[in-house]
Amino acid sequence: MRAGALVIAALLGGCFDSDDGHALQRMLDQPRYDALDPIPWSPDGVMLRRPPSGTVSRESAPPEQASGAGATMLARGRDRYEHFCAPCHGYTGHADTHVARNMTLRPPPSLHEAEIVEHADEEITRVIAEGRGLMPGYADRLDAVDRDAVTAWVRVIQLSETVHLAELPPATRTRIEGELDRG
Numbered sequence: 001m002r003a004g005a006l007v008i009a010a011l012l013g014g015c016f017d018s019d020d021g022h023a024l025q026r027m028l029d030q031p032r033y034d035a036l037d038p039i040p041w042s043p044d045g046v047m048l049r050r051p052p053s054g055t056v057s058r059e060s061a062p063p064e065q066a067s068g069a070g071a072t073m074l075a076r077g078r079d080r081y082e083h084f085c086a087p088c089h090g091y092t093g094h095a096d097t098h099v100a101r102n103m104t105l106r107p108p109p110s111l112h113e114a115e116i117v118e119h120a121d122e123e124i125t126r127v128i129a130e131g132r133g134l135m136p137g138y139a140d141r142l143d144a145v146d147r148d149a150v151t152a153w154v155r156v157i158q159l160s161e162t163v164h165l166a167e168l169p170p171a172t173r174t175r176i177e178g179e180l181d182r183g
Contacts, residue, residue, distance in 0.1 A: 033047040034047065035047055035048040036048055050120075050122075051122070057122070057144070073148075073149050073152055074149070074152055074153060074156060076145075076146065076149040077146075077148075077149030077150050077151070077152045077153030077154075077156075078153045078156075080142060080146050080149060080150050080153075081150050081153045081154065081157075084138055084141065084142065084150070085150065085154075087099045088100050088103070088108040088135070089108055089110075089111055092157065092160075093110060093111035093112055093154065093157040093158065094110045094111075094112060095107060095108045095109060095110045095111070096110075103134070105134065106133050106134050108134075108135065111154055111157060111158060112157075112158060112161065116158075117158050121148075121151050121155070124151045124154055125147045125148060125150075125151045128142065128147045128150055128151065129142075129147055165177070
């Protein structure tokens, strides 16, 4: 019994400081910051740090699931986007929908705004999961693979207005030119 008391006393001894008598209280009194609090010494000005490049979220799909990205992933992203996102952001991403026009308090942004185009894919996926402003989070309705697919479709929508016909692969360019001639 005495040995146990000695061990506890030794462990608690690290919580006390001979200078002011109680280092534990100093730990409790130190400054605390929330994720988005402004921090003057931080490179990007906030407490929240971006993960290192190449970091994989624990919610992300294992590589063997994500590697089927290609057409299947884009088709899934388009389907999920049209179901969950298009009512507010529109099929083209310009937020020019009837629903958006009725959101007078804070209309949804166009996905073509420079600030959104410049977001990292991880940020778009996070907004899909957690929401922003009046937009609810969709983590309970879209799993990690679907959120990544929607992010990929958002990139397709954004690129669709900036890629010139001459930049497309020859087979794709010929197919689109044929569709334009018929339309």
